[in-house]
Amino acid sequence: MxxxxxxxxxxxxxxxxxxxxxxxxxxxxxxxxSARHCHLTQIDVEALFGSGYTLTHKKDLSQPGQFAANETITIVGPRGSIEKVRILGPVRKSTQVEVSATDSIKLGLKPPLRESGDIKNSAPITLVGPKGSLYKQEGLIIAQxxxxxxxxxxxxxxxxxxxxxxxxxxxxxxxxxxxxxxxxxxxxxxxxxxxxxxxxxxxxxxxxxxxxxxxxxxx
CATH class of the missing domain: 2.40.40.20 (Barwin-like endoglucanases)
Structure with missing residues (x-):
């Protein structure tokens, strides 16, 4: 070798x-x-953080108009959970969670390798925020x-x-x-x-x- x-x-x-x-x-x-993170719809932001809630700015990202929010959530799978998963803004049309293969083992899930935004028939994931939780039937991927x-x-x-x-x-x-x-x-x-x-x-x-x-x- x-x-x-x-x-x-x-x-x-x-x-x-x-x-x-x-x-x-x-x-x-x-x-x-790109560490584990999630993109949320406005509807899902409010479900997790409360009615009328909007994401708050922590720092700008390299891509124009994109930012890391102060808010984080916990993601949960059948085998375990991962806390403090950063939300990236602005809000999107679909909720998407991006993790590494190592993260997926901890969660007990098998997300597909996908281009960001391609979440059809991807892995399910549970999201937990300070004001509520959501089960998404699809949305968890490993980003290409x-x-x-x-x-x-x-x-x-x-x-x-x-x-x-x-x-x-x-x-x-x-x-x-x-x-x-x-x-x-x-x-x-x-x-x-x-x-x-x-x-x-x-x-x-x-x-x-x-x-x-x-x-x-x-x-």
Missing amino acids: MNETAIKAIVEEVVSQLAKQPSIQPRSVPIAV AHIHMNPSDAASFSVQNGEYVTITTTTERPIAFSKVLIRVSSRYELEMHIDTDEANASLIGKDTNGILAKIEGSS
């Missing part, structure tokens, strides 16, 4: 070779770790690793919305994530989002970047 030094040397050599080919010149993508970018970024990388790419992390334990979804919108800032399991596997910390490469045969 190769040690970490050998693996790092191989990754550096691959990046070096890619850099010599102008048609696939690699570019760095900032990586952010993805990259937010605006149209200018997409043109620069020669990728398009819905395409999958490979990202190789520039860490002491480099890992190549080979099915990373591209999401393009004029509202987005360039950033890759992964969950805590993925981050821990590659020893990803603050200010970590990855090198993007197109998958052979992709558009």
